[in-house]
Amino acid sequence: MNLLDTLVQGILLGGLYALFAAGLSLVFGIMRLVNLAHGDMIVMAAYLILGVMNLLGLHPFVAVLIAAPLMFAVGWALQTYVLNRVLGDDILPPLLVTFGLSVVIQNSLLQSFSADSQKLTAGAIEAKSLALGPIAVGVMPLLTLVSAVAVIFALNQLFYRTALGRAFRATSDDATTAQLMGIRPQSVFAMATGIAMVVATIAALYLGTRANFDPSIGPARLLYAFEAVIIGGLGSLWGTLAGGIVIGVAQAFGAVINPEWQILAGHVAFVAILLLRPRGLFPRAND
Amino acid sequence: MTALLDIRGLTANYGDFQALFGVDLHLDAGETVAIIGANGAGKTTLMRAITGIVRPKGQIDLDGKTMTRLAAPDVLQQGIAMVPEARKLFPSLSVEENLLIGAHTRKGNGVWNLETIYALFPILQERRHNPGTALSGGQQQMVAIGRALMSNPRVLLCDEISLGLAPVVIRDIYAAVPKIKASGTSIIVVEQDIGQALKIADRVYCMMEGRVTLTGTPATLTRAAIHDAYFGVTP
Numbered sequence: 001m002n003l004l005d006t007l008v009q010g011i012l013l014g015g016l017y018a019l020f021a022a023g024l025s026l027v028f029g030i031m032r033l034v035n036l037a038h039g040d041m042i043v044m045a046a047y048l049i050l051g052v053m054n055l056l057g058l059h060p061f062v063a064v065l066i067a068a069p070l071m072f073a074v075g076w077a078l079q080t081y082v083l084n085r086v087l088g089d090d091i092l093p094p095l096l097v098t099f100g101l102s103v104v105i106q107n108s109l110l111q112s113f114s115a116d117s118q119k120l121t122a123g124a125i126e127a128k129s130l131a132l133g134p135i136a137v138g139v140m141p142l143l144t145l146v147s148a149v150a151v152i153f154a155l156n157q158l159f160y161r162t163a164l165g166r167a168f169r170a171t172s173d174d175a176t177t178a179q180l181m182g183i184r185p186q187s188v189f190a191m192a193t194g195i196a197m198v199v200a201t202i203a204a205l206y207l208g209t210r211a212n213f214d215p216s217i218g219p220a221r222l223l224y225a226f227e228a229v230i231i232g233g234l235g236s237l238w239g240t241l242a243g244g245i246v247i248g249v250a251q252a253f254g255a256v257i258n259p260e261w262q263i264l265a266g267h268v269a270f271v272a273i274l275l276l277r278p279r280g281l282f283p284r285a286n287d
Numbered sequence: 288m289t290a291l292l293d294i295r296g297l298t299a300n301y302g303d304f305q306a307l308f309g310v311d312l313h314l315d316a317g318e319t320v321a322i323i324g325a326n327g328a329g330k331t332t333l334m335r336a337i338t339g340i341v342r343p344k345g346q347i348d349l350d351g352k353t354m355t356r357l358a359a360p361d362v363l364q365q366g367i368a369m370v371p372e373a374r375k376l377f378p379s380l381s382v383e384e385n386l387l388i389g390a391h392t393r394k395g396n397g398v399w400n401l402e403t404i405y406a407l408f409p410i411l412q413e414r415r416h417n418p419g420t421a422l423s424g425g426q427q428q429m430v431a432i433g434r435a436l437m438s439n440p441r442v443l444l445c446d447e448i449s450l451g452l453a454p455v456v457i458r459d460i461y462a463a464v465p466k467i468k469a470s471g472t473s474i475i476v477v478e479q480d481i482g483q484a485l486k487i488a489d490r491v492y493c494m495m496e497g498r499v500t501l502t503g504t505p506a507t508l509t510r511a512a513i514h515d516a517y518f519g520v521t522p
Contacts, residue, residue: 163387163391166380166384166387166388166391167388167391169377169379169380169384170377170379170380170388170391172379173377173378173379173380174375174377176340176359177371177375177377178377178388179339179340179358179359179360179363180338180340180359180363180368180369180371181363181388181389181391181392181434181438182360182363182364182391182392182393182438183360183388183391183392184360
């Protein structure tokens with residue numbers, strides 16, 4: 001039963017990593033942009049939720065409803081005023097800009113909130129669990145996975161069932177021809193980054209309620225997110241969910257063997273999959 | 288009467304390379320004009336300049352309104368749609384989605400919608416759930432034409448729609464041109480196939496090395512005159 005328990009806990013943890021990665025996957029899929037500040041923007045969103053909670057005395061699940069549209073605006077403005085200017089045939093300028101942004105965000109958070117660890121306190125729900133047959137499953141981890149599945153499902157519907165999603169895919173295929181259809185790639189990109197930041201805020205909610213956070217933890221979240229996207233196959237959203245779960249399960253089993261191996265096991269799984277399937281589990285056909 | 292589309296003294300550069308040297312061209316409402324010329328004559332650059340993909344110098348007026356400085360999405364909004372060279376379908380979109388994206392920002396108020404496009408090219412309805420790029424070349428060209436028509440443009444630009452297609456397929460595609468014309472759209476076709484161009488056009492422009500070297504109606508142009516204008520040799 002211990003094996004089953006470990007497996008289930010790993011899958012639930014994978015939900016959190018998939019949430020980290022979903023926004024990154026969306027942005028990469030549409031504009032081939034790797035946002036190196038993505039992890040720091042998740043941490044920033046966690047501080048934003050915390051600020052809203054403290055200011056208005058709200059529960060984190062309510063505060064996230066206020067923080068999410070604010071983060072959409074942040075993403076929209078970031079894309080419109082900064083990233084659109086550096087996107088082009090050369091992939092290096094946007095990488096450098098987002099790398100710089102990562103440093104700026106970390107230090108701004110450090111200045112504003114100090115290096116003390118913070119937590120989003122959700123009350124009694126944090127300790128609740130459900131007995132599922134022989135194992136007990138925490139309500140919060142379960143909610144995390146359910147949210148991850150819901151987010152990926154919603155993004156897929158957006159991508160494949162709406163006019164905006166059609167514009168996303170057309171712009172991603174061929175931005176010049178998309179302009180002949182009246183599409184403005186720059187506003188499509190701004191919309192995509194805005195949506196990615198909404199997803200990052202949802203990720204921040206579960207990051208902050210699950211464990212402590214401080215201004216320096218962004219880059220490690222980015223690394224997990226990155227690995228999830230690559231394992232899943234670039235540009236595939238369901239692949240990203242699978243990638244998150246692979247890392248979560250690997251970490252859970254690593255921790256069972258030896259607690260020191262938890263993080264390492266996730267990275268080893270990443271390298272192993274990269275060796276066997278260099279393009280990831282579900283690569284998009286036309287990349 | 289002023290022309291629907293009036294182009295005067297148009298020049299365009301790719302860096303140091305000048306591709307157009309003061310092109311004058313006009314298109315009246317309801318008219319079909321063919322532009323013929325060899326590779327590198329500047330035909331495609333002219334199309335790209337009109338649609339705002341290439342930023343030209345000179346004057347482009349649509350119905351008296353200046354279009355020269357507009358970006359591509361704004362040009363479409365004003366009612367100029369293009370069937371680009373090599374079709375350029377979106378590979379991640381199905382046939383139907385490729386058509387729908389043509390009406391993403393401009394639907395116009397003409398006859399063209401999914402239903403009338405499928406009536407024009409019935410094969411597309413059968414294959415509407417296939418990826419656009421899974422179709423044969425001729426069918427892809429039909430999608431590209433339908434996609435441009437979905438915005439109900441006032442001016443339809445067709446860049447080399449016969450390129451790389453079998454003669455029988457070309458005939459099928461050109462069979463649609465009179466129907467498009469009947470819907471009230473004015474058309475500019477760029478062609479290397481002179482015979483095809485003379486058959487459908489009200490007027491013909493011949494271009495060579497970035498300049499218009501000959502204009503006239505198919506009835507008045509002799510084979511010899513076109514030959515000279517095309518190759519730049521005087522016998």
